[in-house]
Amino acid sequence: xxxxxxxxxxxxxxxxxxxxxxxxxxxxxxxxxxxxxxxxxxxxxxxxxxxxxxxxxxxxxxxxxxxxxxxxxxxxxxxxxxxxxxxxxxxxxxxxxxxxxxxxxxxxxxxxxxxxxx
Numbered sequence: 001x002x003x004x005x006x007x008x009x010x011x012x013x014x015x016x017x018x019x020x021x022x023x024x025x026x027x028x029x030x031x032x033x034x035x036x037x038x039x040x041x042x043x044x045x046x047x048x049x050x051x052x053x054x055x056x057x058x059x060x061x062x063x064x065x066x067x068x069x070x071x072x073x074x075x076x077x078x079x080x081x082x083x084x085x086x087x088x089x090x091x092x093x094x095x096x097x098x099x100x101x102x103x104x105x106x107x108x109x110x111x112x113x114x115x116x117x118x
Contacts (some may be wrong), residue, residue: 005034006056008043012049021057026066027108 006017016038018025025031042051055061 003034004031005038007038009042009045009048012047014045014050015052016042017054017056019056019064020066021055023057023068024060024063024065025055025057025069026100028066056118059112066113068108 008015
């Protein structure tokens with residue numbers, strides 16, 4: 001069976017690929033376990049200057065949760081289903097998105113102030 005997450009480094013760029021093109025790179029417990037491992041590997045590599053997260057194939061980056069595996073157990077706890085795990089991660093992602101938007105707003109303001117000073 002092929003690896004569900006691929007990791008490659010070339011010219012200081014780490015490419016992390018969700019490798020399930022036959023399922024439009026849908027997320028399973030195995031993918032959710034392997035993805036953070038690959039990202040930690042990139043973070044620990046002093047030669048990596050950039051990380052690209054991509055999906056294999058040409059149909060989709062990721063279709064989201066693989067609904068063909070309902071009730072699959074989550075990597076965050078043996079009593080937690082994949083659906084619960086995705087819900088939890090969705091909340092964390094929303095919090096990250098809001099933080100990013102706040103940072104982006106302050107960056108835009110700083111850029112506008114700089115441009116006005118020219």
